[in-house]
Amino acid sequence: MNDSVIAPGSTFTIRKETLHDQVADRIRDLIIEGHLEPGTRIDEARLVEQLGVSRTPFREALRTLAAEGLVVIRPSRGAHVRKLSREDIFSMLELLARLESFAAELVCKRATDADLAGLSDLHDRMMGFYAIRDRMPYYKLNQEFHTQLTALTGNSALIETQGNLQARLKRIRFMGNRNPDLWAASVGEHEEMMAALMQRDGNALGAVMERHLLNAWDRVADTF
Amino acid sequence: MNDSVIAPGSTFTIRKETLHDQVADRIRDLIIEGHLEPGTRIDEARLVEQLGVSRTPFREALRTLAAEGLVVIRPSRGAHVRKLSREDIFSMLELLARLESFAAELVCKRATDADLAGLSDLHDRMMGFYAIRDRMPYYKLNQEFHTQLTALTGNSALIETQGNLQARLKRIRFMGNRNPDLWAASVGEHEEMMAALMQRDGNALGAVMERHLLNAWDRVADTF
DNA sequence: GGCGTAAATTTTGTATACATAATACAAATA
DNA sequence: TATTTGTATTATGTATACAAAATTTACGCC
Numbered sequence: 001m002n003d004s005v006i007a008p009g010s011t012f013t014i015r016k017e018t019l020h021d022q023v024a025d026r027i028r029d030l031i032i033e034g035h036l037e038p039g040t041r042i043d044e045a046r047l048v049e050q051l052g053v054s055r056t057p058f059r060e061a062l063r064t065l066a067a068e069g070l071v072v073i074r075p076s077r078g079a080h081v082r083k084l085s086r087e088d089i090f091s092m093l094e095l096l097a098r099l100e101s102f103a104a105e106l107v108c109k110r111a112t113d114a115d116l117a118g119l120s121d122l123h124d125r126m127m128g129f130y131a132i133r134d135r136m137p138y139y140k141l142n143q144e145f146h147t148q149l150t151a152l153t154g155n156s157a158l159i160e161t162q163g164n165l166q167a168r169l170k171r172i173r174f175m176g177n178r179n180p181d182l183w184a185a186s187v188g189e190h191e192e193m194m195a196a197l198m199q200r201d202g203n204a205l206g207a208v209m210e211r212h213l214l215n216a217w218d219r220v221a222d223t224f
Numbered sequence: 225m226n227d228s229v230i231a232p233g234s235t236f237t238i239r240k241e242t243l244h245d246q247v248a249d250r251i252r253d254l255i256i257e258g259h260l261e262p263g264t265r266i267d268e269a270r271l272v273e274q275l276g277v278s279r280t281p282f283r284e285a286l287r288t289l290a291a292e293g294l295v296v297i298r299p300s301r302g303a304h305v306r307k308l309s310r311e312d313i314f315s316m317l318e319l320l321a322r323l324e325s326f327a328a329e330l331v332c333k334r335a336t337d338a339d340l341a342g343l344s345d346l347h348d349r350m351m352g353f354y355a356i357r358d359r360m361p362y363y364k365l366n367q368e369f370h371t372q373l374t375a376l377t378g379n380s381a382l383i384e385t386q387g388n389l390q391a392r393l394k395r396i397r398f399m400g401n402r403n404p405d406l407w408a409a410s411v412g413e414h415e416e417m418m419a420a421l422m423q424r425d426g427n428a429l430g431a432v433m434e435r436h437l438l439n440a441w442d443r444v445a446d447t448f
Numbered sequence: 449g450g451c452g453t454a455a456a457t458t459t460t461g462t463a464t465a466c467a468t469a470a471t472a473c474a475a476a477t478a
Numbered sequence: 479t480a481t482t483t484g485t486a487t488t489a490t491g492t493a494t495a496c497a498a499a500a501t502t503t504a505c506g507c508c
Contacts, residue, residue, distance in 0.1 A: 018299045018461070020287065044489075054463045056280065059491090063244070063284045067291030069384070075242045076469055076490055091381040095326075102322045157315040160293070161385055240469095242491070268459075278493045283461090300460055300499055450508090457502070468491070477482075 019053055024061035026051060031070050031081055032170045038083040042071065069168055089172060090217060096165045097213035099158060100146060101206040104193075106153040108202035115152050116197060122148060123194050130187050139174055145190075173216060175223045182219045189215065243277055248285035250275065255294050255305055256394050263307040266295065293392055313396060314441060320389045321437035323382060324370060325430040328417075330377040332426035339376050340421060346372060347418050354411050363398055369414075397440060399447045406443045413439065 027047070030036045048058050062079050065071040073079045084092075107115075126141040143166065150162045189212040196205035251271070254260045272282050286303050289295040297303045308316075331339075350365040367390065374386045413436040420429035 020461090021299075055490095056462055056464090060284055060287045063287045064291045067288045075240055075245075077471095078490070088380060091379045094379055095381045095385065098322070098326045102319075155315045155318055156312060157319045157389065161319065165381065244491085279460095280492055280494090302460070302500095452507085453505090455502105455504075457500105459501080460497100460499070462495105462497075464493105464495075466491105466493075468489105470490085471486100471488075473484105473486075475482105475484080478480090 019057040020060040020064070023051060023053060023057055024064045027061060027065060028068075028070060028167070031065075032167065034171050036081050038081050040081045042079040042081065044078070068164060084168075084172070086221075089169070089220065092165050092169055093213055093217045093220075096162070096169070097210045097216075099162050099165070100150065100213060101210040103150045103153045103155075103158060103162065104197075104205040104209045105202040106155065106158075107149055108197070108200040108205055110154060111152045116200075119145065119149060119152075119197060120194060123190065126190070127187070130183075135178075142190075143170070172220050172223070175220065179219070185215065186212070186219070242281070244281035244284040244288070247275060247277055247281055248288045251285060251289060252292075252294060252391070255289075256391065258395055260305050262305050264305045266303040266305065268302065292388060308392075308396070310445075313393070313444065316389050316393055317437055317441045317444075320386070320393070321434045321440075323386050323389070324374065324437060325434040327374045327377045327379075327382060327386065328421075328429040328433040329426040330379065330382075331373055332421070332424040332429055334378060335376045340424075343369065343373060343376075343421060344418060347414065350414070351411070354407075359402075366414075367394070396444055396447070399444065403443070409439065410436070410443070 027036070027042075036042070042062070044055065044058065048055055051058070062071060062073060066073045066079070070082055071079050072082045122141060122145045126138055126145060129138040129141065146166065147163070150159055153159070189208055192208045193205060193212065196208060251260070251266075260266070266286070268279065268282065272279055275282070286295060286297060290297045290303070294306055295303050296306045346365060346369045350362055350369060353362040353365065370390065371387070374383055377383070413432055416432045417429060417436065420432060
């Protein structure tokens with residue numbers, strides 16, 4: 001039983017995050033949001049100064065990001081924001097396509113009706129933003145849909161891996177989707193997915209999902 | 225053109241590894257080889273002393289291992305060797321099964337005949353050790369077979385993810401396979417895989433591979 | 449003797465200082 | 479002028495020192 005006066009996860013709970021975790025989060029955002037361009041050298045002195053922390057937690061944070069694949073550290077030559085090659089990105093999308101296709105199958109087997117209703121709701125809100133062509137909130141709900149679908153598999157390793165890939169691809173995928181036709185196609189695939197999902201047709205859902213993510217390649221392939 | 229006197233990647237090139245990388249490698253081995261039991265607290269002072277390094281590179285190494293999922297760091301309470309629950313292990317095997325099944329399909333499409341010959345050779349050597357029931361070298365070649373098969377996909381993201389999962393499961397899987405019947409079954413699956421591989425039958429190979437790794441669950445499920 | 453509290457000890461987190469390697473720059477040589 | 483070599487500067491890697499938190503121990507109290 002929970003004896004705490006304060007509800008867990010509320011804004012009152014003092015979340016004690018170490019400095020290096022905060023720094024890692026911060027740099028991760030800077031990279032994902034594009035404030036730190038791929039290939040850029042990470043200027044330790046400058047960032048340390050800007051963030052107001054010492055080098056120790058900063059460097060620990062860098063090691064975390066390196067393990068996550070967002071940053072590359074060359075001994076004695078500093079850290080750079082990892083620059084993904086075409087092949088890297090294709091690899092990641094190809095893998096993500098399979099992972100989420102798998103997730104789709106599992107969800108059809110394992111999720112409760114309430115879970116599916118939640119996804120449906122997410123989908124509807126997303127479509128609301130498509131209707132008025134509001135790109136940013138659409139994009140965010142889209143990400144959330146994929147995250148949530150994966151979460152419902154209950155497979156922690158899958159959830160972690162999908163999350164990592166999604167994070168790494170985040171910026172790149174946001175750059176895509178600016179062509180109205182491609183956006184419409186993407187929306188169409190989402191409609192197909194919802195249909196399959198409601199019937200718990202795992203094979204169909206998996207197939208659409210894989211196609212959906214492989215198509216994502218076409219939507220970003222020319223942007224670099 | 226390459227004017228260098230020394231061939232790149234030759235044994236002459238001095239590879240310089242930082243301390244924290246060496247430490248990370250060392251601790252990783254200690255965990256995988258079982259010298260550091262899951263759940264054990266990682267005694268910073270003692271290990272730092274033993275390894276003869278200062279706390280800074282040691283702690284950076286810990287952060288790397290944490291990102292890899294081998295270690296858990298709780299703020300102000302130190303690091304522990306991650307203890308995998310039944311669910312964790314099942315999750316990882318379930319995912320690995322799908323990943324390698326995917327790898328299998330890709331290899332049938334993309335690998336050269338020489339690549340396949342290499343796998344065949346690996347397989348034969350493995351079977352040689354099975355014939356004399358020499359468990360350790362069999363196990364090592366087995367790992368190498370799965371690694372090599374994945375490598376031949378050319379999908380770097382897949383290679384990385386498979387490697388990480390395999391590393392985390394290494395110790396656990398070595399514990400299994402002691403029952404002669406289960407070992408025999410595993411060997412049978414490998415024979416099936418080679419047959420499918422030689423015909424480049426991606427679907428068949430993928431199916432056997434997935435079954436093979438899901439069966440691995442049964443081989444370890446009772447050991448903890 | 450058990451329990452709760454407070455001091456002492458240990459452990460962890462962060463900052464700083466020092467050592468070493470890489471880069472940039474300038475002078476010297478061909 | 480181009481290239482090389484030595485030197486200064488800067489950046490990175492590692493060790494140590496200090497601060498804050500958690501854990502353990504000791505003590506007083508019921």
